[in-house]
Amino acid sequence: MGILKVATATQGLQNYAESFGGFEKAAASRELSWLRKLRQDGFARFSETGFPTLRDEDWRFTNVSAIAQTPFRLVRNGDSLPSRKDLDPFRIAGVGCQLVFVDGRFAPALSSLGQMPAGVTVSSLARQLARDPGALEPHLGHYLNLQRDAFGALNTAFLEDGGYVHIAKGLVVEAPISLLFVSTAHDFPTVNHPRNLIVAEEHSQVTIVEDYVSLGGGEALCNTVTELVARDRTVVSHYMIEREHEKSFNVSTLRIQQGRASDVASHSVLVGGALVRNNVHPVLAGEGAECLINGLFIGNGRQHLDNYMLVEHASPHCSSRQFYNGILDGHAHGVFHGRIIVHKDAQKTDAKQTNRNLLLSDSAQIDTKPQLEIYADDVKCTHGATIGQMDESALFYLRSRGIDEASARRLLLVAFASECLDRMKEGPVRTHLENLVHEHALRLAGASHESARQEQIA
Amino acid sequence: MSLLEIKNLKVRVEDREILKGINLTLNAGEVHSIMGPNGSGKSTLAQVLARRENYQVTGGEVLFNGKDLLAMKPEEAACEGLFLAFQYPVEIPGISNAYFLRSALNAIRKYRGEDEMDAMDFLPMLREKLKLLEMDDKLLNRSVNEAFSGGEKKRNEILQMAVLEPKLAILDETDSGLDIDALRIVAQGVNAMRSPERAMLVVTHYQRLLNYIVPDQVHVLVEGRIVRSGGPELALELEDQGYAAIESIARGASPA
Numbered sequence: 221m222g223i224l225k226v227a228t229a230t231q232g233l234q235n236y237a238e239s240f241g242g243f244e245k246a247a248a249s250r251e252l253s254w255l256r257k258l259r260q261d262g263f264a265r266f267s268e269t270g271f272p273t274l275r276d277e278d279w280r281f282t283n284v285s286a287i288a289q290t291p292f293r294l295v296r297n298g299d300s301l302p303s304r305k306d307l308d309p310f311r312i313a314g315v316g317c318q319l320v321f322v323d324g325r326f327a328p329a330l331s332s333l334g335q336m337p338a339g340v341t342v343s344s345l346a347r348q349l350a351r352d353p354g355a356l357e358p359h360l361g362h363y364l365n366l367q368r369d370a371f372g373a374l375n376t377a378f379l380e381d382g383g384y385v386h387i388a389k390g391l392v393v394e395a396p397i398s399l400l401f402v403s404t405a406h407d408f409p410t411v412n413h414p415r416n417l418i419v420a421e422e423h424s425q426v427t428i429v430e431d432y433v434s435l436g437g438g439e440a441l442c443n444t445v446t447e448l449v450a451r452d453r454t455v456v457s458h459y460m461i462e463r464e465h466e467k468s469f470n471v472s473t474l475r476i477q478q479g480r481a482s483d484v485a486s487h488s489v490l491v492g493g494a495l496v497r498n499n500v501h502p503v504l505a506g507e508g509a510e511c512l513i514n515g516l517f518i519g520n521g522r523q524h525l526d527n528y529m530l531v532e533h534a535s536p537h538c539s540s541r542q543f544y545n546g547i548l549d550g551h552a553h554g555v556f557h558g559r560i561i562v563h564k565d566a567q568k569t570d571a572k573q574t575n576r577n578l579l580l581s582d583s584a585q586i587d588t589k590p591q592l593e594i595y596a597d598d599v600k601c602t603h604g605a606t607i608g609q610m611d612e613s614a615l616f617y618l619r620s621r622g623i624d625e626a627s628a629r630r631l632l633l634v635a636f637a638s639e640c641l642d643r644m645k646e647g648p649v650r651t652h653l654e655n656l657v658h659e660h661a662l663r664l665a666g667a668s669h670e671s672a673r674q675e676q677i678a
Numbered sequence: 679m680s681l682l683e684i685k686n687l688k689v690r691v692e693d694r695e696i697l698k699g700i701n702l703t704l705n706a707g708e709v710h711s712i713m714g715p716n717g718s719g720k721s722t723l724a725q726v727l728a729r730r731e732n733y734q735v736t737g738g739e740v741l742f743n744g745k746d747l748l749a750m751k752p753e754e755a756a757c758e759g760l761f762l763a764f765q766y767p768v769e770i771p772g773i774s775n776a777y778f779l780r781s782a783l784n785a786i787r788k789y790r791g792e793d794e795m796d797a798m799d800f801l802p803m804l805r806e807k808l809k810l811l812e813m814d815d816k817l818l819n820r821s822v823n824e825a826f827s828g829g830e831k832k833r834n835e836i837l838q839m840a841v842l843e844p845k846l847a848i849l850d851e852t853d854s855g856l857d858i859d860a861l862r863i864v865a866q867g868v869n870a871m872r873s874p875e876r877a878m879l880v881v882t883h884y885q886r887l888l889n890y891i892v893p894d895q896v897h898v899l900v901e902g903r904i905v906r907s908g909g910p911e912l913a914l915e916l917e918d919q920g921y922a923a924i925e926s927i928a929r930g931a932s933p934a
Contacts, residue, residue, distance in 0.1 A: 611768075616731075616768075619756070620755075621838065622782050622783075623753060627785070631773055631778075632770070635821075639772060
């Protein structure tokens with residue numbers, strides 16, 4: 221069996237090698253030597269390591285063998301685009317613009333570019349590479365650490381398109397910028413590797429939304445990387461929404477580079493996907509930088525939702541806050557793995573980590589792992605995790621006031637989720653997410669109500 | 679027709695019989711008190727009437743407004759007009775007091791086929807009730823009972839009762855943990871709600887509350903049975919003599 225597994229894994233890598241060979245010959249902007257090298261280095265690194273296994277400390281709670289064994293194929297030509305109407309459920313009212321990517325490629329016909337103020341560049345990476353590669357070269361691939369991340373390396377090998385956002389110095393962009401990634405159904409399993417680059421120049425302010433959705437029921441892997449550069453004194457909010465269907469794999473990495481006194485908030489809401497891994501990796505490189513990492517994950521069925529954080533404190537007087545709330549029903553499996561590294565010079569670091577979980581069924585599971593590595597001597601680091609069930613006395617209290625059982629469950633779920641929603645700035649994205657969470661809470665409240673009833677009958 | 683008729687009610691929790699045949703009739707407009715020592719089954723009776731599910735009813739029946747109360751879910755009992763003021767009100771983080779109250783009121787109105795009340799009409803009504811209980815407006819925006827003092831929690835129960843306007847209110851040791859000032863305010867709130875259409879069942883260990891909420895009848899519950907019933911003077915007698923005398927009589931009378 222061991223030999224068989226190795227054989228399958230090797231064969232899997234062979235598929236990727238063939239796929240990479242074909243991709244390289246046809247990839248956009250292949251004439252840029254730095255880009256060619258970046259892709260080749262990415263693929264070389266991926267070939268060396270292959271997909272991670274449970275023996276890998278960073279992956280000990282998440283088995284990606286289903287990804288490794290599926291013969292995914294790149295979708296080269298978006299021959300059949302969805303209609304604008306198909307995307308209506310995923311429009312966020314009140315955003316400044318929405319760029320749509322179908323199977324990883326920019327779809328201008330489906331995008332709404334809106335009126336962005338002068339000094340804001342919102343474009344696709346492929347277009348920007350064709351137009352002004354010099355602006356990308358100093359950033360692309362400079363922050364992501366390929367050594368520690370096979371999926372990031374794979375993404376870099378197949379880097380071609382994604383969102384590109386640049387905010388000029390001092391500019392405040394109020395309306396959020398939305399990037400919508402749509403996986404469509406094909407008669408074979410598909411893979412796409414969106415690559416986003418967001419650069420907020422000094423003292424600017426912006427809100428970015430990455431939204432991952434799927435249309436149709438095809439098997440798909442979305443392996444995405446975002447490099448976000450927040451220069452000195454910027455205020456950046458980033459939202460990651462995962463709401464793909466139950467056959468989707470989604471692996472995402474958000475690598476944040478923070479300058480002096482920058483203030484970055486990373487919010488993630490994971491409600492969809494079969495197997496989801498969300499990596500958030502801020503490096504607080506400038507003095508006095510602040511980072512909020514706020515996450516909510518709601519799982520049901522056999523969903524596996526893995527939240528992995530690596531927070532690096534590299535300068536003095538920085539603060540980071542991690543708050544993750546998980547709600548798990550059915551056989552869902554959640555992971556919270558929060559690693560904090562405080563480098564030698566990062567004195568006066570203030571790092572806090574909290575993970576709270578609500579398990580709605582006996583078969584739901586959560587692994588929560590704090591990991592602190594502290595090399596400075598004057599720091600404050602705290603962490604805490606709780607795991608609990610739906611509070612039966614609270615449920616009875618609500619029902620005794622006339623509220624029916626499903627509504628009472630929904631109220632309690634929403635209340636628990638609100639701890640995360642309340643940390644988001646009020647505005648169109650939060651409103652959209654509140655509705656999304658209400659919808660899922662309603663579904664879970666009804667479902668767990670039903671399963672409780674069946675248990676009673678049994 | 680009586681508002682509440684309890685006939686030979688028997689209740690178990692796990693292997694222990696807690697209520698061993700309770701008979702009690704309550705008419706609209708009446709206030710009855712149930713007194714008894716710790717562990718006599720007072721709170722069990724209150725919780726069973728409010729339809730908490732962890733109790734096993736092994737015999738008897740309860741009619742509320744002529745309907746089978748024991749067949750109702752907690753929310754149905756509430757919508758039919760039953761209200762329990764909890765001995766230990768539950769803290770619910772993340773749901774504001776005002777939102778909770780409006781959700782409850784609207785659930786009940788919907789059940790009765792009435793229009794739901796919007797925030798514009800609801801808030802002024804709520805503020806009026808707050809004044810009656812000398813409660814701070816700020817408590818409305820705070821999470822339900824979260825970090826409330828003991829007195830605030832009990833007042834919050836009576837506030838809910840004032841908003842929901844039940845036909846039958848069961849007060850489960852609403853006096854416990856209250857200082858005399860808070861007790862007066864709570865009693866004032868309760869008395870303001872006495873009416874010919876409404877009945878109340880006041881469960882208490884001590885007689886003091888009954889100085890402020892004067893009952894029409896007092897029942898003494900000992901070891902799962904009502905051993906004596908009488909007028910308000912019975913409460914004073916108990917205060918004088920304690921439960922010991924009545925307990926020993928009850929024990930003597932019950933088959934071992």
